[in-house]
Amino acid sequence: ATEIVENAYNILCDFGEVAEIAMERGIEGLKHVKIKVGRPIKVMLAEKAKNIEDAMKTLGGRVAIEIKYDGMRAQIHKSGDKIWIYTRRLEHVTKQFPDLVEYARKNLKCKECVVEGEVWAVSKKDFSPLPFQVLSQRIHRKYKIEKMVEEIPVQINLFDIMYLDGKMVIDLPLKERRKLLERIVNEVPHRFKLATQLVTSDVKEAEKFYQQALELKQEGVMVKNLESKYIFGRRVGGWLKVKPTAETLDLVIVGATWGTGKRAGWLGSFILACRDEATGEFLECGMLGTGIKEKKTSPEDVTFEELTEMLKPYIEFQRGSEVRIRPKIVVSVDYQEIQRSPNYKSGFALRFPRFIAIRFDKNPEDADTLSRLEYLYKLQSRSK
DNA sequence: CCTGTCTGCCCC
DNA sequence: ATTCTGC
DNA sequence: GCAGAATGGGCAGACAGG
Secondary structure (H helix, E strand, O other), X not given: XXXXXXXXXXXXXXXXXXXXXXXXXXXXXXXXXXXXXOOOOOOOOOEEOOOHHHHHHHHOOOEEEEEEOOOEEEEEEEEOOEEEEEOOOOOEOXXXXXXXXXXXXXXXXXXXXXXXXXXXXXXXXXXOEOOHHHHHHHHOOOOOHHHHHHHOOXXXXXXXXXXXXXXXXXXXXXXXXXXXXXXXXXXXXXXXXXXXXXXEOOHHHHHHHHHHHHHOOXXXXXXXXXXXXXXXXXXXXXXXXXXXXXXXXXXXXXXXXXXXXXXXXOEEEEEEEEEOOOOXXXXXXXXEOOOOEOOOOOOOOOEHHHHXXXXXXXXXXXXOOEEEEOOOOEEEEEOXXXXXXXXXXXXXXXXXXXXXXXXXXXXXXXXXXXXXXHHHXXXXXXXX
């Protein structure tokens, strides 16, 4: 019964409505709740895999591999000439993407459907992908929308379908849903496309596809079970994402903020800096707040408590919840990529930074330098 | 009118 | 987004 | 295994204050 209620909620996303149906028609009523075109539904989520081989082993045998585009997830609803677009968190962004609306209206060959894809900013020069921040400028825009449609064109790559002409198709296996999608999508080059997909059971072939995705400057790939159904709002089932981690950086802690909630009483996040070899200064390049343990489960774990005690002697001063710390402690940090930053003195920031280890063997003078960040930044924009 | 700061069932 | 932890 | 709660960069918009 719980499952049926939950399922109904994932489709309707409205407790009141679920309650009403339960009152009037009971469990039977909830069982038959259908997608309403124009009303967003909870999206299926993916889990992480270390690499292609692991992903394929987990899913077993033949899999579908799709490019994971670096953009925004979008759910498109179509009913006749009417189009709605929703984000992953079910925010309504139809107004922000009039260009997408037009492509969807003309190129979804059906009366009614709900499809899903990834929207990303496309270069006007060579159709290559632009950084996520560029697309961000369009997502919650209220003013100058048309101007930005011109300045920042987007491409969508569709990868799933949940509803087609009166029928829910979420219980069909992925390979069948893909066939339906291929049947109804009229592709428009560099604008309205299907997600590039490879079906294979060969790890080598899959690895090659992954490398190609990276060469196209995309984030990585999704590895999917061909038999999997579409499951709302949960990180279960047959989708695994694989994306690379950049080379670890060793950076200096020069500040922190006191944590809240679970982390109250400890320093909960840490200001990182690289060394400017020209001046000897330490220049901020971001903050770090994940990857550190709350509890010690094994001897090599580093806890918030330990880190807080370790840094306390070097606190220079505090203002509000912010703390400045003398550069003493060096930490290893993983991240996805280096971004240009308007917010940090170094001019760079890390995307998705996470703590790996304390470098007890390193002094602040041995930390990675500004010129190394510059070098790595240029390297990634050239190779990807 | 500019600037800084804060918020967003925000996007990632 | 990533990661950790309680259930 | 899953859900919830900590935290990251960065964007547009709203608002307060000078």
